[in-house]
Amino acid sequence: MSVYPGFRDDLLATVPSLRAFAVSLSKNADRADDLVQEALVKAWDKQASYQPGTNLKAWLFTILRNEFYSQMRKRKREVEDSDGAITGRLSVHPAQEGSVDLKDFRRALEQLPEDQREAIILIGASGFSYEEAAEICDCAVGTIKSRVSRARTRLQEILGITGENDFGPDAISAQITNSVFTA
Amino acid sequence: MNYGKPNTHRGQEKRGKDSDPLGANSEIGRKLRQYYDDLITEDIPDRFSDLLNQLEQKSTEPAGNKD
Numbered sequence: 001m002s003v004y005p006g007f008r009d010d011l012l013a014t015v016p017s018l019r020a021f022a023v024s025l026s027k028n029a030d031r032a033d034d035l036v037q038e039a040l041v042k043a044w045d046k047q048a049s050y051q052p053g054t055n056l057k058a059w060l061f062t063i064l065r066n067e068f069y070s071q072m073r074k075r076k077r078e079v080e081d082s083d084g085a086i087t088g089r090l091s092v093h094p095a096q097e098g099s100v101d102l103k104d105f106r107r108a109l110e111q112l113p114e115d116q117r118e119a120i121i122l123i124g125a126s127g128f129s130y131e132e133a134a135e136i137c138d139c140a141v142g143t144i145k146s147r148v149s150r151a152r153t154r155l156q157e158i159l160g161i162t163g164e165n166d167f168g169p170d171a172i173s174a175q176i177t178n179s180v181f182t183a
Numbered sequence: 184m185n186y187g188k189p190n191t192h193r194g195q196e197k198r199g200k201d202s203d204p205l206g207a208n209s210e211i212g213r214k215l216r217q218y219y220d221d222l223i224t225e226d227i228p229d230r231f232s233d234l235l236n237q238l239e240q241k242s243t244e245p246a247g248n249k250d
Contacts, residue, residue, distance in 0.1 A: 002239065002242070008235045008236075008238075008239050011235055012231065012232055012235055015227050015231045016222075016223045016224070016225070016227060017223060019222065019223075019225070019227070020219050020222035020223045023222055024219075024222075033228065033230070036231065037230065037231070037234060040231065040234055040235065040238070041234070041238065044235075044238040044242070101214075102214075102217060102218055102221060105214045105215075105217075105218050106218060109218065120205070120215065121215070121219065123205060124205035124211070124212055124215040124216070125215050125216055125218070125219035126219070148204065148205070149204065152204055152205065152209075152211050155211050155214075156210075156211060159211075159214075161210050161211065
C-alpha cells in the first residue's frame with residue numbers, strides 16, 4: 001500500500017531530476033540509472049518515513065545521495081582490495097556528449113570535488129534553497145554556501161571566465177590557482 | 184556616475200547579484216542550468232516506470248509472497 005494515492009506517480013515525476021542529479025554525482029550515465037533505481041526501491045521501502053506534504057524531491061535526493069556515497073565507499077574498498085590502488089576514474093557515457101561548450105562545462109564540473117559539485121548542482125540547477133540543500137547534504141547552511149562559492153570560483157578558473165568576480169579575495173585565489181594550473 | 188555606456192546588455196542589475204551568485208547575470212549559472220536542462224529533458228527509460236509498477240504490485244499482494 002502506498003503512503004498516499006499517487007505516490008507512485010509522484011516518484012515517477014521526479015525521475016528526470018533524480019537522474020540529472022545522479023549523473024552529476026556519478027559522472028556516468030549507466031551508474032546513474034542504477035543509482036536512481038536503487039533510490040526508488042529504497043524510497044518505496046521506507047515510504048512510511050515520508051511525510052506527505054513535505055518536499056518529496058528533497059526526500060528522494062537525500063536517499064539517492066546517501067546511496068551514492070555508500071556505494072562509493074564500497075567501491076573504494078573493493079578497488080583497493082583488488083589491485084591495491086584507487087584507479088576509479090569513471091568514463092563518461094558517449095550519450096552524454098553534447099555541444100563543445102557543454103562538453104567543456106561538463107569536464108570542468110567533473111574536476112570539482114564531490115561536495116562542491118553536489119552543492120552547486122543543488123543550488124544552481126536543481127532549484128533547492130540553501131536550507132534544503134543543507135538538509136540533503138546533512139551539513140550546515142554556511143557549509144553549502146562556501147562550497148557553492150568555491151565551486152563557482154573553481155569553474156570560472158577552469159573555464160577561463162573572468163569579469164564576474166574580479167574583485168575581493170576570489171581574484172587573488174584565482175591568480176594563485178591559475179598559475180598552478182598553467183605551470 | 185562613471186557608468187557612461189548605454190545599458191544595452193541584458194538586464195544588468197545594479198549590485199544585487201551577491202544574493203544570487205548563480206543568477207541570470209552569472210555565466211556559470213547559465214551554463215549550469217544548460218547542462219542540467221540537457222540532462223533533465225532526456226527520455227526516461229521504461230525501466231523506471233516498470234520498476235514502480237512492480238513495487239506497487241508487490242505491495243498490494245499478500246505479505247510473504249517472495250520470489
